[in-house]
Every structure is written in C-alpha cells, then in structure tokens.
Amino acid sequence: MAKLTYDNVSKSFGNIEVLKSVSLDIEDGEMIALLGPSGCGKTTMLRLTAGFERPNFGAIYKGSSVLSDARCHLAPEKRNMGIVFQSYALWPNMTVAENVAYPLKIRKIPEEQMEAILFDALDMVSLLDFADKEPATLSGGQRQRVALARCLVMQPDAVLLDEPLSNLDAHLREVMQNSFVEFHERSGATMVYVTHDQSEAMAMADRIAVMFDGELAQVDKPQNLYSQPKTERVARFIGQSSILTGYLEKRQDGCWRDVVVHGQEFRTRQDQFVASQMEACPVSLCVRPEHIRLDQENGLPARVVGSTYLGERYRICLEMSDGAEVVAYSGQSARLGSNIRFTFDDAWAILN
Numbered sequence: 001m002a003k004l005t006y007d008n009v010s011k012s013f014g015n016i017e018v019l020k021s022v023s024l025d026i027e028d029g030e031m032i033a034l035l036g037p038s039g040c041g042k043t044t045m046l047r048l049t050a051g052f053e054r055p056n057f058g059a060i061y062k063g064s065s066v067l068s069d070a071r072c073h074l075a076p077e078k079r080n081m082g083i084v085f086q087s088y089a090l091w092p093n094m095t096v097a098e099n100v101a102y103p104l105k106i107r108k109i110p111e112e113q114m115e116a117i118l119f120d121a122l123d124m125v126s127l128l129d130f131a132d133k134e135p136a137t138l139s140g141g142q143r144q145r146v147a148l149a150r151c152l153v154m155q156p157d158a159v160l161l162d163e164p165l166s167n168l169d170a171h172l173r174e175v176m177q178n179s180f181v182e183f184h185e186r187s188g189a190t191m192v193y194v195t196h197d198q199s200e201a202m203a204m205a206d207r208i209a210v211m212f213d214g215e216l217a218q219v220d221k222p223q224n225l226y227s228q229p230k231t232e233r234v235a236r237f238i239g240q241s242s243i244l245t246g247y248l249e250k251r252q253d254g255c256w257r258d259v260v261v262h263g264q265e266f267r268t269r270q271d272q273f274v275a276s277q278m279e280a281c282p283v284s285l286c287v288r289p290e291h292i293r294l295d296q297e298n299g300l301p302a303r304v305v306g307s308t309y310l311g312e313r314y315r316i317c318l319e320m321s322d323g324a325e326v327v328a329y330s331g332q333s334a335r336l337g338s339n340i341r342f343t344f345d346d347a348w349a350i351l352n
C-alpha cells in the first residue's frame, strides 16, 4: 500500500486544459472519491495515476518514488496498481476462480501459493461458493466482485476504480457500496474511486475531492463537505441546499454569529474567512432542508411552489419575493401557491 501525491499536476488535450495545477495527497490506506460533474477531469486524473496518460506539468508520486514528472514516466504495468472499470472485463470462457487467478498465472506464482491467495481473495469478496461458476451466470454485482478479487490478488499498492457501480441497479449499488467498504477495511488498500454519484461518495469515502472544471474545489470528509462547504458552488453541488443572501452583524465571541436576512435576525456558523471579518459584511448562507422550519406566522415570507411526497417526509419547495428558491423537509404537505413563512436553526456562512 502507498501514499499517492499529486504535485501541481496539469494535463491538456490539444488546447484544452483538462486538469489545472492539481495538488493532492492521498494517504496510505485511504479511500478517496473523486467527485464532480461530467467532464470535470475525474477519469483523466485516474488515467494519469494509472500511467495511461502523462501530465504536461507537475509530478505524481507513489510513496517516495516518482510515477510521472518532467523527466520520467513509469509504464502502467510497472506501477503495481489495480484497476476496476464499470465494464467488468472478465474472460467469459473462464470460471470465476480462473478469472481471479489469471494475473497470478501470468506472474508464474507457484500452484500451492496461488491457491491460498485465490481463496483468500474470493473470501474477501464473499464469492467462495461461486468459484466454479462462469461469469455469464452471475449478477452484475457478483461480476464486479470478481473484478475486485482479480485486482486484489495482485496485491496492488493502490486500487483505482472508475465508476465501478454505474451499470448496476439502485439496490445492487447499495449492496455493492457495503462490499467496497468491507473490502477497503479488510484489505487496507489505498483506493481512488471516481464517481459522479455523491451519495455513493458520501457512503464510502474517507474523504471526497470535489472537482469542477479541472480544479479541486474542496477536499474534505463527507460530513465537512455537507456542513461546511467552502464555496457556494460546492454547497449547491453537495446535497440539497438553499442559498440565502444575508448580512453578518459585527463579530462577536464564539462560533455562531448573528446574520440579518430580509430584515430578520438569525444565527449562523461561519467559515474561517468569514470569522476573520470583524466588521459587518454581506454573505451567502447555505441552509440545509432539515434545518428549515415552516411556520404560518413567524419568519421569512415565501410562496409554496412544490410539494413532493418522499415516503418518510415531504420535500417542500418555496420561492421568496427576490426569486431565491428554498427547499424544506416537512412531515406535512403544503398547498401549492399558498403563502407561508419559514425560519432556520442552522446555517453556514460563505463569503462572496
């Protein structure tokens, strides 16, 4: 296993700069998700790590050894990295055991040793009972676990996963998320997981690197990304959020600070840049739906523009007079077009 370091890595295809001075440390044994909208450069980052592409600037290290820099570029097969794609790339005419053992055969590992490694890997992905089956007889999730086991037997320093669950249905995806987490815990592998599905990233990763337009917008634990987004764009991208414009009061002690929104006073948590502003200043407030309270009489006025039943609760969409959209959760539905008021008991202030 190994730490991966990206030092000011840039990559262009023709005139288009797809990665822009990306710097990131992925700790030994960490599972990090690269999360971002389509085209933001996630796969390119993975391909650079695997050695399929070479950076134009900057360097990539595994531990203390250089994988790629201006002078050297280690070939993919010399990087000792396992790669799992969304297409499982299994040999259809081989059994599960033969598929998993294939890399060991190529490496001419002795038979007895091969058997022990093979069964250990199959056990880790709960496929011991499927050793003699052919891939065609397996479900998508089971095939993906075969691909994972095959990558595991090579004892890679890092496992690179490119949207490995995107071909599976919602239920199987959830089951497989648990399999990946278990696999990560048991193997202790450094894992880089590319996805555009934030719930997947939230459920599995130790940290998430949010990418927009070839740049890292925030690298943080899932909980921090949700409760303390660095920018309005991250706040809008991660989870449901309403962005309100507010005016912070002068600095007081403590981590909470008074903020005025449309003439009414609330309290907000603040990021470190906001906290360093002593004087009153305008801010954007990120308010999550679970912190909004609907009220008939008190709070900010808004109009109900949507009410969707989610099973355990309703999602109520509101529109304020300045056009700001607000999303709240409620135990009850709300009448479309009706006037309502709302307050919030938690918010996160971001300096514009």
Ligand SMILES: Nc1ncnc2c1ncn2[C@@H]1O[C@H](COP(=O)(O)OP(=O)(O)OP(=O)(O)O)[C@@H](O)[C@H]1O
Pocket: 013, 018, 036, 037, 038, 039, 040, 041, 042, 043, 044, 045, 196
């Ligand atoms: N070999 C290539 N030649 C030219 N352009 C490329 C090449 N590979 C990627 N790109 C471009 O680089 C940009 C980033 O692509 P990349 O596949 O890294 O994005 P992504 O975030 O993984 O997107 P997705 O989630 O859709 O897979 C895209 O605009 C893509 O068209």
